[in-house]
Amino acid sequence: MSPNDPDIRAFFDTIPHADLSRLGSAVISALPVAVIAYRTDGRCVLANEAAARMIGGPLDQVLAQNFRQLKSWKDSGMLAAAEAALADGRTEHIETECLSSFGKRFSIEIDFSPFEMAGERLLWMVGRDVTPQKQAEAELRASQERLQSLYELSPLGIALTDMTGHYIDFNRAFLGFTGYSADELRALDYWTLTPREYDAAETRQLRALTETGHYGPYEKEYRRKDGTRIPLRLNGVLVTGADGSRYIWSIVEDITAWVETRDHLHRLVGDLDASNRELEQFAYVASHDLREPLRMIGSYLALLDRRYGVTLDADAREFLAFAIDGARRMDAMVLDLLEFSRIGRTADPFAPLALDDIVAAALDNLDVAIRETGAVITVARPLPTVTGARSEMLRLMQNLIGNALKYRAPDRTPAVTIATAEDDTAWTLSVADNGIGIPEGDRERIFDIFQRLHTRDEYEGTGIGLAICRKVVEHHGGRIRVESQPGVGSTFTITLPRR
Ligand code: ADP
Secondary structure (H helix, E strand, C coil): CCCHHHHHHHHHCCHHHHHHHHHHHHHHHHHHCEEEECCCEEEEEECCCHHHHCCCCCCCHHHHHEEHHHHHHHHHHHHHHHHHHHHCCCCCCCEEEEECCCCCCCEEEEEEEEECCCEEEEEEEEEEECCHHHHHHHHHHCCCCCCHHHHHHCCCCCEECCCCCCCECCCHHHHHHHHHCHHHHHHHHHHHHCHHHHHHHHHHHHHHHHHHCCEEEEEEEECCCCCCCCEEEEEEEEECCCCCEEEEEEEEEHHHHHHHHHHHHHHHHHHHHHCCCCCCHHHHHHHHHHHHHHHHHHHHHHHHHHHHHHHHHHHHHHHHHHHHHHHHHHHCCCCCHHHHHHCCCEEEEEEEHHHHHHHHHHHHHHHHHHHHHCCEEEEEECCCEEEEEEHHHHHHHHHHHHHHCCCCCCCCCCCEEEEEEEECCCCEEEEEECCCCCCHHHHCCCCCCCCCCCCCCCCHHHHHHHHHHHHHHCCCCEEEEEEEEECCCEEEEEEEECC
């Protein structure tokens, strides 16, 4: 339907002129676009509210303006466009920025059209304030520029490929990883850069990508243009373009330094393992082989004592007794050392161990000491089941409970409490006593080999028990520590990882 349809024209012909004129004014004033009509000498004859809003002044002042005298028209090119429209008799379109005489700045799209009315030539201006669109466009441009510079300056490589592996876009860092020029890379595909041994891994990552929409972190190598390889870590997402095709965005990180550090660490750990094994072997062989000559010294000293003891004077007999005692002590220490060096080397396999059973067996072995001291032992049953080597865990519990009895306070009945706690990652096992306690400065060194806080006259022992405890705990991936209050008691706490 157009106003030129015969039916419509017939309809309008029936309407009185005055009504048509009112309809025209109502439509113009209701329009959301600015409409202003001027005489050719520049005087304004009509303007709507939208025009006043756009220019930023009251309607009556807008109506009082003459465009030929407005600086804003000259500066913005509107005057030239208006003149051109009047001269050519055609609609003239212009997009410009304008600072109105009311001080408002805006972006505008205008059509100037000459129009004959009642024998006079008028200039119609229809304008649209496009400031918000222009601002949005400017912001979008700025944000795109920011993203573009991030993309280009990022030390991470970024690349867009299609599903066949062809490169569509990539940043400078990515190009640097490959060693190719941009044109060369565009002619290549992803598979050219990927060494064949990654085929299976590639297939897995592609499957993950199609199933979950992303892949990685995935470590691989690229074959560079010069044939060398570069280790990389990749992460990527699947995206769908406007045309419905699927693409892959990949973020690529050069992990050369990381790989070098990791390999170096592996080598160091390997060396450390080897030297640890050597040391353990040495301790084992030395303690094992030392016992034989030591036994010989011990037995010949004893023989000397038996056969010739009576012929010796008191001093000589005392010296002989010291020598015999020294040989016996040395044998005990060598035996302890042997036991220490055996931890972690036994054939005892790791298996689930009910700590209740282990503690019961340890208490059984300590039965005599418990009865002699009248100790009260409290076990917070049920204790959990942990994974470990049975003989080692038994040794650990026996040493800790044994020490709690040995280092009891002389004036009170020994009380020992065995308890556990757990969280998501670890078991905690504690052995608490009410014994003599351990001075603060000694709480680390008591776990070292042959470290004692007392003479043999005060307490029997070689100082290896806690060193064995620590080695057992470490062999099980755990840690041991002690808290203590001298004169009140000590609590040994073992933390074992849950497996
Ligand atoms: P040993 O008992 O043969 O001396 P350990 O290695 O078992 O060797 O203990 C080292 C030292 O730690 C002991 O000499 C003792 O001074 C101290 N100690 C160990 N357990 C306790 C305890 N429960 N209470 C007080 N002191 C302890």
